[in-house]
Amino acid sequence: YRDHPALGQWILWNEPTGGHERTEESLAHWRRWLPEHYGGDIDRLNRRWLTGYRTFSEIPFPEEIPYEAHRGHVWNSYGPWLADWQARAAWLVEELAWVRDLVRDIDPDTETCVNPTAVLKNQAESGTDLDGIGRVVDVIGATYHPAWGFTFADRSQFPALMAAGVRLQASLPSVQRVEVTEVQSGNTLNSSHRPCDVGSGEIARFFLSGLAAGAKSVTGWCLNVRSHDFEAGDWGLLDDMDRPSERSRMLRRVHDRLAVALEHTGAWSQSEPRAWVAMDSRSHAIEWVEASGRAAVPGRLANDGAHGAALLAVGLMQAGISTTLTPMDNLPDRAPAAGFVALTHVVGWDSTVVDRLLSFVGSSGTLLLDATSGRKDLDSTLHRPWPGGLAERIGLRATGLRTRPEGYEISLHGLPAGRWLLARLTAELEADAGWEAWTEPRFSLDGQPCVWERPYGRGRIVVARGMLGPSLVHAPECLPTVTHVLERVCPPIPGSIHPVGGHPATDVVPIDVERGELAAVFAPDSIDRDGKPIRLHMARGEYLDFWTSDVIQVAADGEVTLSATDGIALLWRAPSSPLSA
Template structure:
């Protein structure tokens, strides 16, 4: 089956049938697929829409989907079927209306004050309703059994841009109470934990309800809010994985994927699929090449969290044609650098949104690869040529994987829920900005960073990184701290910044020793107070006079004996402290610095890189440029995990960039030159490279004793 072919690249877009709004009539479909084949496009995504197929309970009409699969087989196109959820529904964009009118399924209550309001025709039913779940899973099973034998089927998408919304109906409250009972065991334990602000004293489990901020004076215990957010995440993930397991049970031979939208929503490795996927839109960022660089790296590295280097990821949605209302011009140069960045990060599928525009809805007239009448414009010819280039070299491209990162960046999604409860997630957005800044700091320094989450720390997978950076991490658990202590003691390198380890998992302050859980002796300091860091007046001063920008938090730290002070605040108090503990080393910045990082911030990058190199952790590569190289992407791929087989050099800016690249000598093949498959230019070294505006160079290693590429 096509899904078994792991050396196949898939290039195309979403086509027909669609999941919402009106798509083009069936009479247009064959001509469209014939043209796809001519262009070299070999894949598309279609939607299995329950509310359109089973409009009368028990009577399914698969006519449209059957025809699409027949045409795909005829024109040798590979199809990904979105068989599960869309957005916040467990199957399709909306459930069939008969679930409300005949089965009386619960309507979602996203606000207790609106409990009496009916949505009318736009049905939003609760995903925790057992009747809805039973019938939705039965329909998914029916669809999988129907199409699992189709020669056109490449795989299944479990959920389109998934997220779980809060609901306060009785179905969800019942599930929440069961979750709380499993966590706390007894009602007394729950009342004690939730009763820190004022006594709670629920008399029975049936009285337990989540906190709702219905007035500016609401002041519930933070754990009451945190528990509900964690429950919603666990409940949503459980539904996702139940659909995934159902699909795999009835069709173990095809791939499973999904497309997560955004990068800071969920722990990617909790989704049980063969190939993680994302929606990755960047054109609205096109005016700022640094932001394009940032977001592409964020999207792709977050998708790889917890995955082996050889695992492939999938792009199920990305920009296609112009979208004037979204200020997206449909720039083909930008599309080229975007797609090659996808390939560099290990993608085996790129599908745009959308191949041909819908007839109704917000995307009508725009966001289309084709013209309105289905004919082929230059942008589609260009995209088809790019896809043909990828397919022509697919064996070599798919045979190499991104090098393992030499630094891990903790990107634990629970931090976002903590920040939401603490109201630190609004305009200041410490968590997001620090994660983004820390990642790009290490990327610019050449360490090919990878995201990791707390589960990777707890199960030991994080130990493959010689160094870790923990951006803005106020909350600490004993199990996490124990793993970090052991890591440093046995030779690991750990970098952190304010605020760090000041509260436990219940958001209670470590008031005796901070950082808590024994991390004070690991980092070689104690903190007993905090001041405001004015980003205009205050600064971190290094020994050679360099200045590191920072913001908001300034921890008042007392270094322990043996700790080295590497930087100070203007009043002379310690701002940067390094410490040796066991076989490892630590570095701490007493203000929030990563959230202010940009490429021009050379002082922070130099400090971190020097500390790591002095600790024996070398970068994968270094860049030297007289220009602002913040819009430059460098990605190295390997076949054997040791030597570089492909170098992707990408300029995201609209002006040329000249630079020299110095890879770690240990990863360069002996007696090898590199040939750019896009231009044919050969490189014996990387000492002088110039990339024109939004140019890509895809360099294949070519040993001098073999024939050229």
């Protein structure tokens, strides 16, 4: 294929993961990797693992380390498993680099890519080091088949989740460019966890949301249906007779409208974030170990941190706020105007990140953390006091959690507002630290406040006493409460484009362009909104909607309604020239 004119990219490995294979080769890698990880010090390993090995070469896989009667028991040391995921991730990076080098011997020029699936999920469980993968390839992609990967979310949130995944990958230091390598482009019946079709408006939103978030390209998985065996008739962009469909016709419209938009705006790029939500694979590792071999309890499942962070990011995007998911070490230490950082169910972190967090807050930022964030360090040792490294410096020392399997009912202005999962934070507050309780929301059980806040430097720190992200995953009826919290800690900037009037499924993705100002708005199809228009608040003036070619005048009150039949608007305000399309 090297000289074929259709070759645009080498995908080194389709949907790679650092899997759990147990082979002679993987055991040899494990025994090679451990001395590097522990600096050649077998005593250091033994102290952490509570073992008595004489050499690294005799160490078996983690599941074989305990006595036979103890295997699979929850009381075993976490140490081997916290090492296991890193070893698997490192081996995957090594294997990808090996494949890349083979390709480079044949073709030194064509770009390389891989498309991992573990983006908005527990990356430790799947042995996925996105930053390490980014060092190997020219382009890092991803596979987004919502019927497989987004079953934790409402269907209306799928486009925003794709945008969140793109922005997460783009935030990593090693990553040069991001693409969406595979996106669902047809119906599913036999495959996936939650079979579903994809409508024409949805497929347009899937493609446009990835591009708006900064992906350099978005690709549908297949143009023709499979005709044999498993998945026969599934996934196709065309119909089952291999003819054009409403979906393929919609992609033609996407192409045509993008051509018009790019002619006016120039190149698109990801907008600078105003808000960051932490998603850290090292914290995921602790969640994964603690979820393994235990009852499946919402609030302590392996993916609760990752899925919860993703849904919290979606909530911010639904307020029109440019938001990025990123690991803890990538969080900024200086706040932009009205800058915001959220830590939800980040169960473990290293205390060295605290200086960065407090520098961000001190420079006028807002920090939000919830009840289960910062309990442990990255070796799964309890911070005392916790949250780790923050407790003494902010005058809030967690004394524990109070757990109820049914969760905690919440009231907002005296009305039921859902529940927060499983646990409630108890803490000692220093009298002179400036902490104050919010008057709303409240725990229905005893009327206690759900949120505490204090000033810090030029910014503020806000502590929610329950699990925010995991509650969105497993108790979505709490959405009004979480939305209330987000609106107070990170309100829209005046004049920015954001939904108003109770449209929780409408999200806005600002886009940096060479000319003028552009924002993409995504909402469910009109039929799924019962024919209701979407209402936006935006700066007064004249806008061009590239999707419909309509010129929109925003009146003095700063509000406008759009029919948005396909659930799409591409709103552009020109620098100073007349508008036309």
